[in-house]
Amino acid sequence: MLELILQTCVNALVASSFTALVAVGLVLIFGVMGIVNFAHGELYMTGAFAVWYLTSALGWPFLLAVAAAILLVAAIGAVMERLLFRPMRGNPLGGLIMSVGTLFILQVLALELGGGTGRAKHVTPPWRGVIEVFGIEGVTVPVQRLAVIGISVALLGGLWLFLHRTRMGWALRACAQDPEAAALQGISIDRFSLLAMVLGAGLAGAAGAVMAPLLPVEPSMGHSVIVTAFIVIIVGGIGSVEGAVIAAILYTFFDTFVTTFLDGTIASILGLLIMMLVLVIRPTGIMGVREKV
Amino acid sequence: MRTSLSRRRLLGTTAAGLGLAAAGLPRLGRAAEQTVRIGFLAPMSGDYVDWGLPGLYGCEIWAENVNAQGGLKIGGDTYKIEFVGYDDEAETDKALQGAKKLVLEDEVKFILMLGGNYSGVQNFVNQEKMLVSTLLPSDMSPDTPYLIAPCETHPFYNVTGVEWLAKNRPELKTAAMVYPDDSLGLPSLATYRAAFEAEGIKIVTEKAYPDEASADFTALTTALLAAKPDILCLDTCGAGAVSQITEQAFLQGYKGQMISCTLDYYKQVTEKTSKEFMEGFIFQFPNFDDPMMQKDQINFPDPKGFYDAYVKKYPDAWSAVSWEYPAIMVTWADAAQKAGSVEPMKVLEAMKASGTSPHVFGKGEWWGTEVLGVDNALIADWPVVVMRDGMPTIAEFRSIPDWMSKHTDLLIKHMTDLKQMPDQRA
């Protein structure tokens, strides 16, 4: 039994690290730009497709492909900000439609890149080994999954340093928590929207890229991620990067444990109900701030 | 990667338009050459695209072959085959809209559906007396007299895999099951329960998941393996779920037997695990270049040629639906030729007249009254496919009718438990 519990903890840790990557990106974008980016799941999907294409068609090494995928998706984010979201400043609904339009387009492009049949793609994991953790036989973590944790922690750590140790990061946080006040202080919303979008998209692309060897890579793979990410950033409190990380860990641990010890359907229903409960008790999430007058 | 923007289908439609115009012209004295249109009503965009689109490609290859040989001779006339597609988005209302267009505008004589959303077109089909096929007999009930399942009788063929396993590895006594909580997973669960019970194999744990997208397969696999089963049974999990659970079982050190309805991505899963790990994995869908597909009992024109043409045109796209829709067309063509007509009700009558029809894997028998409420499912032999040295290999064709004659009561018991009998499906 102890083995099962420990193994489940290890499983949950992997799930929470990539969920956190996606959720943190979504928080940045929503916080700074006020846009509900429905295409965020598709950015994640694009990261995964990029890794698939670069490793299988062009034969690039995995880590290089991951780096390229992150840059590519960040670039897509930049294009989205400049061409689609910027003209919609002050029109969040217009922004929402832009993101839905992008969602449709990215899905079809991925379908075509993959040969047009909707068949899932598979990325062969570069690392095949399995490591025993806690020195207990039966509690294992594949190296590939350790890499997911490692890369996620490194990226999130880097982001934390950037946000808390640089002036630019401080300004970005100010934007995310309160764009209007930030603008009043002379912070350029244009510049920081672009930065938020590049970072947010890049993180989503990174999540897709590192998960590519662990999941079937298919055009619809973004759906589930976006729903989980929305739940996580709501529970964590919009605008709070730390809240998103904490909520990602809480949610995935809950989900993984219920799935293991009861079943997956019950885990989904309970997850939704608990989220509702959190919102009823704290309508602005764990780390959220109350709405200003 | 394809380059043309659906050019083939655009041309097809234009040609159909010209054909319509030509039909109005007086016939010259030559032998009548006509076109029969077949509707293809399945998902062609969205999440279920891989259940529809690859099937249309298969049908088009089949039609090209038939048309290249001059067409089908039916009742003294020669018919070219043309497929008309409609994206039903896997929804009931879109399916109804599509069925109306196909029947009333395009005047198709037969509609191929994936199924699952048949309830939306049921009234219309009954009223128009249109012949419709499905891959999912769980759409069937006493109220669906014109709905047939001439190829895939999901999930009943799964009994053949279990039977073969029990015969060849009698020492295996316990099984762990994972299933999707949906209209594919539940009837399949009932079938596997019946099949395992028939062989005296005990199911030690069953784990459900709601949908593939949000399920955590790492956790599910951990829970399944914690029950220490001899057999890990993947029910009718989606293709992605099968890949992920298999890979997880490998990573978490599972050493036992595996059995599944499908293993669409055998190649990729083998790459992610190992040939040794995959050795002996049992599933139910063969490649058509398998030597066993050359046997006389197979009712499919040049299976290997079809397979080669398909994978050449659509690399990496071969799956069950690639050949299942064309296989239905083979059964349909046989009945149309017997009937001497392409009219839906005449074709249906010809199919059912003798109680048997050619099924892709052998002589088929129309069955289903006890379990489906209507004898419109064509059951025959079905291949038990086993992974050997990294390749899916047909180990044996086993008879579904034989199993049913012995164990139908078990199947009914478990279907009833899971509320899958026609009178329980509201």
Place this chain on the structure above:
Amino acid sequence: MSAARPLAALVLALALVAIPFLVKPYQLDIAIFLLINILVVVSYRLVTITGEWSLAHVVMMGVGGYASALLAKRAGLEFWLSMPLAALFTASVAFILSFPLFRMKAFYFLIGSFAAGEAIRLTWIRFYDPFGGPKGLKLIPPPELSLPWLEEPLNLGRPVSYYFLTMLIVGLSLLVLWRIERSRIGLTLQAIHWRDVLAESIGVNTWRYRTLAHVVASFFAAVAGALLAHYVGAVTPTRFGLHIMLYVLVWVIVGGTRTFYGPILGVVTLSILDEFIREFDEYRPLIYGLILILTVRFLPHGLESIVLRAIAAWRERSPGVSRMPVGE
């Protein structure tokens, strides 16, 4: 008073009546679904004018469809009873949900409403009895009309008669929604949108008004759901999923929400466009996506802004016409 308005209304009415006799049979189905969707988007707008965007609206439509289907199938009620009862039931579900939901605002409300709707949808999937599980309910009886001089009740499930039935019910519903919007309640709702805190400070109970809007909107969504269920003869859980809700959002936003007719413009234009690009099969979403982006890029205030501008321009040129307020 200009003669243009009644004239336009007459032309529109004539066109609506003529449609079944002009279009192909399957296009008539498209027209029926379009009428149903018009009711969905217009009722949805009632929620949005309070400033909250719900993701549960399509699920509410489903609650209506399921409830009416169950009342018809299980209790043997006729459509004329099952539909209004289902709508009332849905309205009460919406009322109960308002307690947790309207504690939240903006994005929290958006996702909170999604969670509530999704929990309802999972219930349909999870419980076979009575919801039929993932395959839903089928063989839902079509409406029948018993008239004293007819031997057999008239089956209204056929396309042409169902078209007129839908037109009648949707037309009446739109009229009611229009009256609500023009009433004091409607004006208060809009006030809430613009100055939430201000409205509260002058003694408007915003919770009560938001709940009212949500309940009324859900009532009419349920009517639309019942109309869909009794025509198709089936309801499934996937028909009321997030992707359908996304379409409703798109229709409403592309059309515009400032005017009553904005959402109608959106759903009609985009649905017809969608039929035109059917030919492209798997490329359809790509073309649809491009159209969405271009529309919003060049018409950031929706299709309604074209109409508003046209009307304004027309007024400029004919100063004799009285200046009636258009839209809000």
